[in-house]
Amino acid sequence: MSYRVEQVNDSYAFLGEGPHWDTETQNLYFVDIPNSTLLRYDYKENKTYRAKVENEKQTSFIIPVEGEVGKFAVGCSSRVAIVAWDGVAPIAKVERTAYTLQQGDEVCRHKFNDGKADLRGRLFTGTIYGEFSESNPLAELYRFEKGQPMAVIRKGVTLSNGLAWNEKTNKFYYIDSKDCEVTEYDYDLETGAISNPKVVFKNTEHLPDGMTIDTEGNIYIATFTGHTVYKVNPSTQEILLAIKLPAKQITSVAFGGPNLDILYVTSSSYNDEPSPAGYTFKVTGLGAKGFPMRKVRI
Template identity: 35%
Template sequence: MNQKTKMLPLSKQHTIFMKPLLYLFLFIAISSCKTKILPQVKQYEASLEYETKSQLGEGAFWNHKTQELYWVDIEGMQLHIYSPQTKTNRSLEMPSRIGTVVPSAVNAKAVVALQDGIYNIDVHSGDLELVSEIERDIPSNRFNDGKCDPSGRLWVGSMALDQKQYEANLYMVTENGEATLKKDSVTISNGIVWTKDKSTMYYIDTPTLEIKAYDYDDATGAITNERVAVTVNESLGFPDGMTIDANDMLWVALWNGNAVVNYNPKSGKLLSKVEVPAHNVTSCAFGGPNLDVLYITSSSLDMTEDEKEQYPFAGSLFKVKLDVKGVKGDFFGSAGK
């Protein structure tokens, strides 16, 4: 017996036929809007440069005179000097936590921020000479990050060991040991850089998720007109150490973010992203003979067992070759550069 094929009403046939086309048109329209609205973020991938298990690698600084990378392990209480040419890393044991390092204008010297003050150090012998006792009377704090301004003064910030809010400060320290409080009520003082025309300073207090901009007077070290230059989306991670390129664009390491991100501080826009095979990325510095290699430090702390398995090189040094160049970092002391 023949059975007639049951036909749908014409209106329903049109509906069924049109739905896939409608979805396709919607997809194209949405994709087109996203293309117009979302910024085009350039992607890079960092590679392992030197395998090590630093606890809290930090403070990356390229010594352009010796072609070496200075960096620290805060919790491991070590100053490191890495040579990319020989792939060797020389370490100096410190008597306490070391928050940052900057080479000195005096050859074979550097300035370091230890837990009880600021010191000059001979990078060969490890001999220390006290510069300033700031925060020696606050044993619940330690120094975290710092860099020198264009006149060679060290700007260094602190943080509470228990990361308690608003317990830390930012200071400016001269080579003669004169220390000036520049900001109080800080939580985790971090990345700090200056533009090439010396007119603007950028600064990070990590938990705020903001990069602040200040008008900067190099003659006096005065900072004024505080404003937010960049707000980091929390989904990316927390802004940590920071460097600046020759175009005055910012490169920011992301704690809990597996990356370094590049922002335009004039617009606040994300320009590019460097994926790093480490969960907690802590600092970065342009180096190499042409200042076009970004060296990146990381931490092996504060990770779950799954994250430790996923990122076996956490705590190591990484690098990426970029199509932009950095600038020479300012040394500690009156010579500046």
């Protein structure tokens, strides 16, 4: 297959992550985790804007809030904050805390990582426990639903990462990076419950990170150590395509563009990786489309 990879204008981030395509505004939102920065790529302007989140140490994901223009759910260490940003100003402000794992004055060692909303606007997000290098299997995957108590979906997680839903088959896909696996679950849309885990992809050579899915049910897996996004058929567990990128540390993927047929790919320049590491790329000519990404209901 002939595909084309291009760099997105002014999209550098030290550790780019969490791409979210907003179909309403035709914007790609993503974050620079350790610099607590939100980025917005405006498709029509072909221009990237960025804002520092005031008084925060890190930002791990960004999802627009349903029904509230200019408001976003943002992972900020051990809490999910509602952040106000007009998409242009250099500073974004936290308005309130939507959810927190902090108990009183206790120091919380859980830090949110990847997060997405399901078809009903429930927020799924998991954590890393302690420092990245510690590899503690004490993190968890959570479900937050408006008006409901927090639910722990999976325990014993080390590095919570990719999330994807197949809207046609009611399947949920999840990556704990340190397992080097993608696990498929049956998904109950009415309750948000997952069941019947099944490993559908394993790659111990390159660390799986973020993930998305196309309308045919194929999953796209970013690899943090491999210059590659793998397109995988989870039913057959076959690698259909290895999409090669000009950066080693590929962090996450999302379909976007007016026809949802552009694959946006974030990357990292961690450990002094050379340019164009850290930039976001767009991949065209894949002959595939994604599902519209959902806003969160909070």
